[in-house]
Each structure stands twice: as structure tokens, then as C-alpha cells.
Amino acid sequence: MSTAAAMEWLKANEGASVNRLVDWLRIPSISTDPAYAAETRKAAEWVHAQLVELGLESQIIEVGKPKGSGHPIVLAHSRPAADYKGPHILFYGHYDVQPVDPVDLWESPPFEPVRKPAEKDGPGERIVARGAVDDKGQVMTFIEAMRAWKETTGHATGGAAYTILLEGEEENGSVSLPGFVAEYQKLLQECNVCLISDTGMLGRGQPAITYGVRGLAYTEVTLHAANQDLHSGLWGGRCPNPITELTKVLSKLWDKKRRVTIPKFYDDVVPLSKKERKAWAKLKFNAKAALKGIGLPPAADVGEAGYTAMEREWGRPTAEINGIWGGYTGKGAKTVIASHASAKVSFRLVADQDPAKITKAFFKWCKEHTPDGCRWEFTDHHGGFGVTVPFDSPYLRAAEKALKRAMGKSPAMIKSGGSIPVAGLLKSQLSLDTIFMGFGLSDDRVHSPNEKFELDCFRIGANAHAAFIGELVGK
Amino acid sequence: MSTAAAMEWLKANEGASVNRLVDWLRIPSISTDPAYAAETRKAAEWVHAQLVELGLESQIIEVGKPKGSGHPIVLAHSRPAADYKGPHILFYGHYDVQPVDPVDLWESPPFEPVRKPAEKDGPGERIVARGAVDDKGQVMTFIEAMRAWKETTGHATGGAAYTILLEGEEENGSVSLPGFVAEYQKLLQECNVCLISDTGMLGRGQPAITYGVRGLAYTEVTLHAANQDLHSGLWGGRCPNPITELTKVLSKLWDKKRRVTIPKFYDDVVPLSKKERKAWAKLKFNAKAALKGIGLPPAADVGEAGYTAMEREWGRPTAEINGIWGGYTGKGAKTVIASHASAKVSFRLVADQDPAKITKAFFKWCKEHTPDGCRWEFTDHHGGFGVTVPFDSPYLRAAEKALKRAMGKSPAMIKSGGSIPVAGLLKSQLSLDTIFMGFGLSDDRVHSPNEKFELDCFRIGANAHAAFIGELVGK
Numbered sequence: 001m002s003t004a005a006a007m008e009w010l011k012a013n014e015g016a017s018v019n020r021l022v023d024w025l026r027i028p029s030i031s032t033d034p035a036y037a038a039e040t041r042k043a044a045e046w047v048h049a050q051l052v053e054l055g056l057e058s059q060i061i062e063v064g065k066p067k068g069s070g071h072p073i074v075l076a077h078s079r080p081a082a083d084y085k086g087p088h089i090l091f092y093g094h095y096d097v098q099p100v101d102p103v104d105l106w107e108s109p110p111f112e113p114v115r116k117p118a119e120k121d122g123p124g125e126r127i128v129a130r131g132a133v134d135d136k137g138q139v140m141t142f143i144e145a146m147r148a149w150k151e152t153t154g155h156a157t158g159g160a161a162y163t164i165l166l167e168g169e170e171e172n173g174s175v176s177l178p179g180f181v182a183e184y185q186k187l188l189q190e191c192n193v194c195l196i197s198d199t200g201m202l203g204r205g206q207p208a209i210t211y212g213v214r215g216l217a218y219t220e221v222t223l224h225a226a227n228q229d230l231h232s233g234l235w236g237g238r239c240p241n242p243i244t245e246l247t248k249v250l251s252k253l254w255d256k257k258r259r260v261t262i263p264k265f266y267d268d269v270v271p272l273s274k275k276e277r278k279a280w281a282k283l284k285f286n287a288k289a290a291l292k293g294i295g296l297p298p299a300a301d302v303g304e305a306g307y308t309a310m311e312r313e314w315g316r317p318t319a320e321i322n323g324i325w326g327g328y329t330g331k332g333a334k335t336v337i338a339s340h341a342s343a344k345v346s347f348r349l350v351a352d353q354d355p356a357k358i359t360k361a362f363f364k365w366c367k368e369h370t371p372d373g374c375r376w377e378f379t380d381h382h383g384g385f386g387v388t389v390p391f392d393s394p395y396l397r398a399a400e401k402a403l404k405r406a407m408g409k410s411p412a413m414i415k416s417g418g419s420i421p422v423a424g425l426l427k428s429q430l431s432l433d434t435i436f437m438g439f440g441l442s443d444d445r446v447h448s449p450n451e452k453f454e455l456d457c458f459r460i461g462a463n464a465h466a467a468f469i470g471e472l473v474g475k
Numbered sequence: 476m477s478t479a480a481a482m483e484w485l486k487a488n489e490g491a492s493v494n495r496l497v498d499w500l501r502i503p504s505i506s507t508d509p510a511y512a513a514e515t516r517k518a519a520e521w522v523h524a525q526l527v528e529l530g531l532e533s534q535i536i537e538v539g540k541p542k543g544s545g546h547p548i549v550l551a552h553s554r555p556a557a558d559y560k561g562p563h564i565l566f567y568g569h570y571d572v573q574p575v576d577p578v579d580l581w582e583s584p585p586f587e588p589v590r591k592p593a594e595k596d597g598p599g600e601r602i603v604a605r606g607a608v609d610d611k612g613q614v615m616t617f618i619e620a621m622r623a624w625k626e627t628t629g630h631a632t633g634g635a636a637y638t639i640l641l642e643g644e645e646e647n648g649s650v651s652l653p654g655f656v657a658e659y660q661k662l663l664q665e666c667n668v669c670l671i672s673d674t675g676m677l678g679r680g681q682p683a684i685t686y687g688v689r690g691l692a693y694t695e696v697t698l699h700a701a702n703q704d705l706h707s708g709l710w711g712g713r714c715p716n717p718i719t720e721l722t723k724v725l726s727k728l729w730d731k732k733r734r735v736t737i738p739k740f741y742d743d744v745v746p747l748s749k750k751e752r753k754a755w756a757k758l759k760f761n762a763k764a765a766l767k768g769i770g771l772p773p774a775a776d777v778g779e780a781g782y783t784a785m786e787r788e789w790g791r792p793t794a795e796i797n798g799i800w801g802g803y804t805g806k807g808a809k810t811v812i813a814s815h816a817s818a819k820v821s822f823r824l825v826a827d828q829d830p831a832k833i834t835k836a837f838f839k840w841c842k843e844h845t846p847d848g849c850r851w852e853f854t855d856h857h858g859g860f861g862v863t864v865p866f867d868s869p870y871l872r873a874a875e876k877a878l879k880r881a882m883g884k885s886p887a888m889i890k891s892g893g894s895i896p897v898a899g900l901l902k903s904q905l906s907l908d909t910i911f912m913g914f915g916l917s918d919d920r921v922h923s924p925n926e927k928f929e930l931d932c933f934r935i936g937a938n939a940h941a942a943f944i945g946e947l948v949g950k
Binding site: 032033034098099101102105171172173200213214216218225226227228229230231232233234235236237238239240241243244246247248250251252253254258287290291294295296297299300301302303304309312313316318320321322323324325326327328329330331332333334335336337338341342343344346348371372373374381382416417418419442445446447448449450 | 507508573574576577580647648675688689691693700701702703704705706707708709710711712713714715716718719721722723725726727728729733762765766769770771772774775776777778779784787788791793795796797798799800801802803804805806807808809810811812813816817818819821823846847848849856857891892893894917920921922923924925
């Protein structure tokens with residue numbers, strides 16, 4: 001059995017696999033910050049070299065308008081064996097990472113990966129670094145699975161047809177990806193299904209396949225008042241304070257049931273089916289325990305009225321203020337009335353909400369709530385559609401079998417509240433479904449200080465990918 | 476006439492007077508930022524040297540707990556002539572300045588004073604620098620008046636008894652001043668009235684004496700939720716977002732009439748008298764024109780319902796958010812739910828509101844509005860009482876005569892919306908009244924980028940102080 005041999009190899013060579021991941025994690029590929037452009041490219045070159053080493057035809061492709069202004073895409077192909085009859089898989093991942101602030105909350109520097117015991121959660125180790133799980137660590141589970149097949153059979157995909165697309169702008173709205181997909185449409189349409197490892201398991205040792213993710217509309221609004229900062233003694237009570245007015249406007253974005261108040265916001269939302277709600281309830285997700293894990297009391301279980309925490313995360317749209325700033329934010333006191341105040345406001349969307357439509361509706365809503373004497377400045381950062389894969393997809397079943405083989409039990413079929421805009425893009429432009437076979441845990445501190453990836457999860461991921469290859473080639 | 480001679484000297488030597496001010500303005504004495512501690516001390520030493528040069532007994536006194544931890548106070552005395560029968564004046568000023576941010580909005584570096592034409596406002600020049608009017612420029616009007624008397628009569632105060640107190644923490648809540656006043660109480664109680672030049676005129680060429688200033692209570696609140704930043708996809712809609720919740724709470728601080736909603740907030744407010752409102756109405760203050768001057772339309776004339784803009788500034792308390800921050804505030808997008816969010820919230824108070832009582836009431840109000848699952852962290856930055864001088868004070872009349880002599884017309888009797896905590900302190904600890912004889916203009920950009928002082932105003936101030944000395948000594 002080739003799959004068994006590949007799994008044996010993974011077990012015997014795990015230390016080296018992890019060391020390769022550490023090398024990659026050392027590269028600070030923060031895609032949203034132009035200051036890290038060179039490092040981001042370095043992370044692309046690093047993984048390109050890995051793919052070449054595995055015998056794949058890999059290239060680094062310049063993207064953006066003008067070409068080269070974006071972070072490049074690594075595109076690789078594994079020629080299938082002559083007798084291969086299975087589907088052509090498009091593996092998608094990203095080599096860029098989130099910014100690291102607030103950096104003073106990191107227990108170790110974000111780009112100096114640390115391997116340490118997995119705390120109170122029993123035996124095993126974890127690796128702590130920015131990108132440990134999102135998404136370098138998860139991409140490496142696939143790369144090391146290919147390495148196992150390569151070492152044991154001579155062919156990194158065991159003869160299966162794979163196209164590998166690794167982008168460097170996932171954390172920056174995948175801004176160049178639509179142009180790339182359009183340009184390489186013919187080539188990408190040879191693929192039958194997309195496979196992504198950028199989501200989580202249901203819990204420690206509880207495998208899961210994600211069949212839906214939420215969409216995203218991310219905006220920035222600035223409210224302007226006076227053309228200069230003002231003395232709060234001379235002007236306090238005499239003119240609009242943009243911070244005050246911004247808080248007043250934004251506080252109206254939710255009603256008492258914590259539903260978003262933008263007109264028509266829920267018009268395109270596909271309601272949760274009874275069947276779906278029932279299936280999710282069986283997963284026995286403990287919302288209170290999850291809150292405890294982030295230091296919050298049971299009273300913090302707040303969200304849209306009428307839905308469970310799981311339903312709110314997986315199946316309902318939300319609005320969040322991701323950042324706010326204005327006026328004096330230094331030490332001590334400054335008696336100033338600011339000239340303007342800003343907020344980053346984003347919306348998580350579900351099928352069939354359209355990010356562009358939601359952003360437009362939000363800006364219109366802001367305009368309708370313009371405080372006396374003030375004016376708005378709007379920025380549309382980016383958006384992506386949510387996506388839900390048909391439950392009867394044969395590729396979902398293949399992934400299910402692979403996970404069962406890697407872990408000895410059937411995975412749960414779940415959704416995720418996060419957003420992977422590429423899935424929406426591939427569906428709309430290439431009619432490709434996406435299977436999310438992810439290995440993260442809910443306490444991995446994704447996007448936060450001290451992001452980590454359990455080595456247990458890394459191991460499961462590598463075995464699952466090795467088994468998935470085995471499913472494809474029937475070995 | 477000695478006053479006439481002093482005025483002649485001021486006219487003939489204005490260039491040198493302004494050059495001395497420029498020297499002082501070059502010293503970045505930002506008291507709130509510990510990084511500028513040495514420069515702040517340098518500004519004290521500079522003015523101390525000036526006073527010594529004028530023949531006064533001056534000393535630099537260490538303050539703070541422990542001694543020397545604060546910015547020093549410059550204390551100087553002018554021994555009166557043997558036959559002097561007038562009051563002993565306490566001149567108060569401050570040599571520290573506000574922070575300069577946002578620094579990129581300055582047209583010239585804040586500590587490289589520029590002398591330039593007074594724009595469209597007719598002939599004359601202005602000096603642009605941090606501290607130009609608040610308060611170094613105004614203190615220099617007094618110092619140069621003394622220099623004129625010294626040069627023309629040999630005695631800097633013409634024989635009048637003056638004690639001069641210049642502090643370096645006015646922009647930082649005068650934190651060491653109460654301790655200093657307590658320690659030097661016996662000496663300071665020899666004074667009969669305090670004279671402060673840190674306020675404004677009613678308008679260009681319209682002299683004014685300020686008989687009341689507002690008090691201040693300055694606070695900082697932080698709302699905490701999770702013990703870590705969270706991924707807004709995984710947690711959005713499942714737990715409290717402290718930025719969202721903070722905006723909801725703060726937006727409730729005002730009702731629809733823009734009155735502060737904290738219980739008992741208005742309990743100690745002395746209502747405006749009919750007489751006072753009538754007198755102010757006669758000043759024909761043009762609120763709309765003032766708004767236009769800061770780039771705002773007439774619709775921006777907002778504030779507590781039932782009061783004119785002037786009444787709101789001079790006679791009514793307000794609440795303002797001076798700063799707000801939380802979550803991701805960098806470029807682009809970060810899909811995060813912050814662990815906490817903060818705001819600087821201050822209150823301008825009128826007689827007889829007690830800053831400590833107001834701060835306590837605000838924190839209590841916050842607690843009563845604690846969002847589910849969140850907790851507060853409170854900081855009391857500082858406060859000061861408002862003060863109103865009795866309208867029949869003889870010293871007010873003397874200042875009135877001096878200003879009339881300097882400008883050829885009677886000053887208006889006005890109030891200011893700003894806060895000069897020292898006035899409240901001197902009243903409560905020493906029973907000293909304070910006369911505010913100020914020479915600023917409302918468009919001086921106090922506390923803002925491009926702060927300026929008109930040389931016309933500098934001239935009026937120096938002449939007024941010279942004439943005030945003349946009033947005291949009957950010359």
C-alpha cells in the first residue's frame with residue numbers, strides 16, 4: 001500500500017518536515033504592508049524551490065496592474081501518470097501572513113518560530129509563529145505529504161493530476177487573483193475541484209471537512225468635521241466632534257436584537273434549513289467553554305437573537321468594527337477636538353449576499369446618517385463572496401474517506417465563519433467547487449499574537465493529504 | 476508720565492522683544508511627554524535668566540513627588556518701592572506647551588518660529604510656532620512691559636509689588652502645583668490678586684477681560700473583552716466586540732438635546748442669569764462666521780439645546796471624546812476583533828461643579844452601562860475647578876482702565892470656555908481672585924497645528940501690562 005508507506009515515511013521524518021516549516025515561517029511575508037514586499041517575495045521563492053525539488057513544474061508568476069506590482073503567484077503542475085483516470089485537483093494555499101501588531105503581546109518574536117509543549121492540553125508540541133497555521137503550516141502538510149509520496153514512490157502526487165496555486169495576497173483581499181484567474185482561465189479550467197487547507201477541525205482530534213465559508217465586505221469610513229484640530233475648551237459644545245458623532249452613527253448599526261440595521265441587508269441571505277440546524281446541534285458545540293478559552297464569562301455569549309453561537313458563526317452575517325481611531329491617543333491628556341475620526345468596518349456575509357452590494361448599502365446608510373455639519377470619506381478595501389459546496393459532491397466524499405483513513409474516524413461536515421474569497425471567485429469564474437480540508441483549532445490565535453499550530457494537527461494534515469492522494473490514485 | 480514712556484520704549488524696541496520671544500519658542504517644552512523633560516527645564520532656565528536680567532529675585536524651584544520629578548516652577552519677586560500702597564500682584568503664566576501632533580499638518584516646523592504676514596486679515600504680522608500664544612507669547616507681553624519700565628525708570632515693576640509664578644505643567648494638569656501652593660502658602664498669601672494672560676480678546680482689536688473660565692475633568696476609559704485579539708470570521712457574532720460596545724456606551728453619553736446623560740451631572744451648575752445672557756447677547760458674537768473660519772457650514776452650529784453658541788462655550792458644561800482607539804488602525808484591512816478599546820473622555824465644567832465628583836459619576840455611569848461579558852479599566856487624568864470672579868472686584872476695574880489706556884477703548888467683560896485649573900486652585904487654597912487679561916484670538920489655533928500669535932496682539936498685551944503697572948503705581 002503506497003498510502004501506508006507514505007504515512008510511515010511521514011512518521012519517520014517528522015522532525016525534518018517541521019524544520020522546513022520553521023524555515024518558511026522565518027520569512028515575514030506580511031502582504032498588507034508595503035514595507036515587507038521583498039520578504040513576501042522571498043517566501044514565494046522559498047516555496048517555489050520546494051516544489052521544484054519535489055519534481056513539479058513550478059513557476060513564479062508576476063501579477064497586479066501593472067504586472068509585478070502585486071505579490072507573485074506560485075503556480076506548479078504535477079503531470080499525471082498515463083493511466084490516471086481521477087479528477088484534476090487544484091490545490092490552493094497562501095504564503096502571505098497577517099500583520100503582527102500588537103507586537104508587544106507576543107511571548108516570542110512572531111518571525112522566530114518557537115517549538116514548545118502544548119500547554120495543559122496533554123502531550124505533544126506546538127509551533128508558535130505568525131503564519132504557523134494560517135496558512136504556511138497547513139500548506140506544508142500538503143507539501144510534506146507530496147514529499148512522502150515522492151520519497152516512497154518517486155512521484156510527488158503518486159501519479160494524480162494536481163495544479164498548485166499559492167498566492168501572496170490572501171490577507172490583503174486577494175486583489176490580484178481575479179486578474180490572474182481570468183488570464184489563466186483556460187489552464188485552470190482543466191481542474192475538476194479545488195482543495196484548500198486553510199480552515200479548522202471541529203476540535204482536538206475531531207476531524208472535519210468544511211463545506212461552506214462566509215464572505216466578506218471590508219470598508220473604512222472617515223468622518224470629517226472642522227478643517228483643523230480644535231481646543232476642546234473653546235469649541236466644546238459649539239461644533240460637531242467627529243469622534244462623538246462617529247460613535248453615535250456606528251452604534252446604530254445594530255438593533256437591540258443585534259441585527260444589522262442597514263436596509264435590505266438580509267434580503268439575499270439564504271435562511272438556515274431545519275435539517276442544517278439539526279445536524280449542527282448534534283455536534284454539541286459548547287459555546288460557553290469556547291468563551292472561557294478566551295477569558296470570557298458565559299454572559300459574553302452575545303450575538304444575533306434567535307440563533308446559537310454556531311449558527312451565528314457559520315450561517316449568519318455580521319457587522320464588526322475592526323478598528324477605530326481619532327484625536328489624541330498618546331499618553332496623558334490633550335484637550336483637543338479632532339478634525340476627523342475613522343473606523344474599519346467589515347461585514348461577514350453568507351450565501352447569497354453580494355459584497356459589493358453590501359458595501360454600497362453601508363455607505364448609503366452612513367450618508368443617510370450624516371451628522372449635522374460633517375462629511376464622510378469612504379474606502380472600499382475589498383470583499384469576497386461566501387460559498388457553500390453541494391453536500392453530495394463526490395470530491396467531498398473522497399476527502400471524507402481520506403480523513404477517515406488518516407484518523408480512524410469519519411470527519412464532521414461543518415462550515416466556517418471565516419472568509420476565503422478565492423472559493424467564491426473560483427465558483428463564479430470557473431464553476432469549481434471547493435473542498436476545505438483544514439487542520440487548525442479554534443484556539444490557534446489566528447490573526448492574533450502568539451498564533452500557533454499543534455504538531456498533532458500538522459501530523460493529521462500530512463497524513464490526510466497523503467491518504468487523499470492515495471484515494472485519487474486508488475493506492 | 477512713566478506709562479507713556481514705557482509705551483514709547485515698547486514701540487521703539489519691538490523687534491528685539493519679538494526676537495527674545497522667538498528664542499524662547501525654539502525650546503520644545505512639551506510637558507506631557509517625558510522625552511522632552513530636559514527641554515522643558517531649559518525653557519524654565521531661559522525665562523529665569525530673563526527675570527534675573529530685569530533685576531528680580533528669581534529662583535528655579537524643584538517640584539513633584541519626589542522633589543525634582545516634576546517640571547520646575549520659576550518664582551520671582553519684585554521688591555516694592557517704600558512708598559508703594561497698591562495691591563501685591565501674583566502674575567501667573569506657564570512655559571510648557573502642548574504636544575505638536577499631528578505634526579504633518581504644520582506648515583513650518585513647530586519649534587522653528589516663523590514670522591509672516593497676517594494673511595487676509597489686513598496689515599501686520601504673526602508669529603507661527605507651538606506656544607506662540609499659549610502661553611509663552613502672552614507671558615512675554617508682561618516680561619517686555621517690565622523691560623520697558625526697567626529701561627525707562629530703572630525698576631521693572633515701577634515700584635509695584637509683584638510675585639511671578641511660571642509653571643511647566645499647565646498642559647499636563649498642573650500636577651505639582653497644589654503641592655507647591657501648599658508649601659509656599661504663607662509667601663503666596665501676601666498677594667492680593669492673581670493676574671493671568673492666557674486667554675483671548677473678543678476679536679481683532681476688541682480688548683476683553685475674562686472673568687470666568689470653565690473647569691475640567693479628564694478621564695480615560697478602556698473596555699476589555701476577550702483576553703486576546705480574535706479572528707473576526709471565527710468570532711464575529713459570537714462574543715462582544717469591545718470597539719462596537721464602547722461606541723454603543725459612549726453614544727449614550729448625550730441625549731437628543733445634546734445634554735449629558737450622567738445622573739446628577741447638572742446638579743451643581745449655577746444657571747446663567749438673565750442679566751448675564753443679555754450682556755453676552757450684546758457682544759453680537761457671530762457663531763456662523765466662527766464656524767466658517769474652521770471650514771464648517773452653518774448646520775454645524777450644534778450643542779446643548781436652548782443655548783446660544785456663546786452661552787454653550789462660556790456658561791454650560793460639556794462632554795467630549797478627545798481621543799478613541801482600538802483594533803487595527805494601520806493601512807489596508809485586518810479582520811480582527813480587538814481585545815479592548817479605549818477613549819479619552821473629558822468634561823468642561825462650570826461653577827460650582829466639582830471635577831472629582833463628575834469623574835466619579837462618569838465612571839459609575841460607565842459601570843452601570845457595562846456591556847455583557849466586558850469589563851472596564853478607568854484612569855482619572857486630572858481635573859480643575861471652574862472659576863468666576865466677582866464682577867465688582869476693584870482689580871478687574873484696574874485692568875479695565877489699563878486696557879482702555881493701551882487701546883483707547885473699554886474692554887468687554889467676557890468668559891472663556893477653556894480651563895485654567897490654577898485659578899480654581901488659588902481661589903480654593905488662597906482665596907485669591909484671578910483677573911484674566913488675555914490677548915489671543917479665536918483663530919490662533921491653540922493646541923492645534925500652526926498655532927500663531929498676531930504681533931498686533933503682542934503689542935496690545937505689552938502696552939496693557941505696562942499700563943497696568945502704571946495704574947498700580949499711579950504713574
